[in-house]
Amino acid sequence: MSLFGRSSRSQLTFRPKKSSPSGSKGLPLKKHIDATLGSGNLREAVRLPIGEDLNEWLAVNTVDFFNQVNFLYGTLMEFCTSSTCPIMSAGPKYEYRWADGMKVKKPVQVSAPKYVEYLMDWVESQLDDEAIFPQKIGAPFPQNFREVIRTIFKRLFRVYSHMYHSHFQMILKLKEEAHLSTCFKHFVLFTWEFHLIDRAELAPLNELIEPIVFRYF
Numbered sequence: 001m002s003l004f005g006r007s008s009r010s011q012l013t014f015r016p017k018k019s020s021p022s023g024s025k026g027l028p029l030k031k032h033i034d035a036t037l038g039s040g041n042l043r044e045a046v047r048l049p050i051g052e053d054l055n056e057w058l059a060v061n062t063v064d065f066f067n068q069v070n071f072l073y074g075t076l077m078e079f080c081t082s083s084t085c086p087i088m089s090a091g092p093k094y095e096y097r098w099a100d101g102m103k104v105k106k107p108v109q110v111s112a113p114k115y116v117e118y119l120m121d122w123v124e125s126q127l128d129d130e131a132i133f134p135q136k137i138g139a140p141f142p143q144n145f146r147e148v149i150r151t152i153f154k155r156l157f158r159v160y161s162h163m164y165h166s167h168f169q170m171i172l173k174l175k176e177e178a179h180l181s182t183c184f185k186h187f188v189l190f191t192w193e194f195h196l197i198d199r200a201e202l203a204p205l206n207e208l209i210e211p212i213v214f215r216y217f
């Protein structure tokens, strides 16, 4: 049984990652995020704190965003099935096909819940990989760290895209709109601050993104 008391129809469960990928060395940063977020100033909350390492900052925040998406999608899981969402889409114009570039090289069409399951499993495997997200103090981040972060953000964005386009009525019904909107705003501002997602990728939610960006940047 999941934390929401729902039967697990999908393999995806609500599985927050408690520790930061950087172990205890990431804790002060995590506290900083929580404190600035608590103050309600999202623009301030995304900025790299003075004197902090950029890669550390990206790592700690990536875990937080993963947890948020996991939580939000977890509340919609029972409404996002292979019959309601046979393909992973973001409105009528955008369809996503799954490929991880490792096991699945040629993109395959899968249902939205399958896609999200593969996607979240993939992100989790990156977060758990100490060669990418080092746990030990002083252990270096890999050369391609920024690239991995960009791919994680690009993929997490697709879950937001699908939730907004296919499940917004349910989100309203569940009264989750305000929470979703705050999480998404935070995600967009962070993405924008560190240029993590290409403009073309953001197109499915452009109407939501532009007002956020214009207001804060």
Ligand SMILES: [Zn+2]
Pocket (backbone or CB within 6 Å): 079, 080, 081, 084, 085, 112, 113, 162, 166, 167
């Ligand atoms: Zn769906």
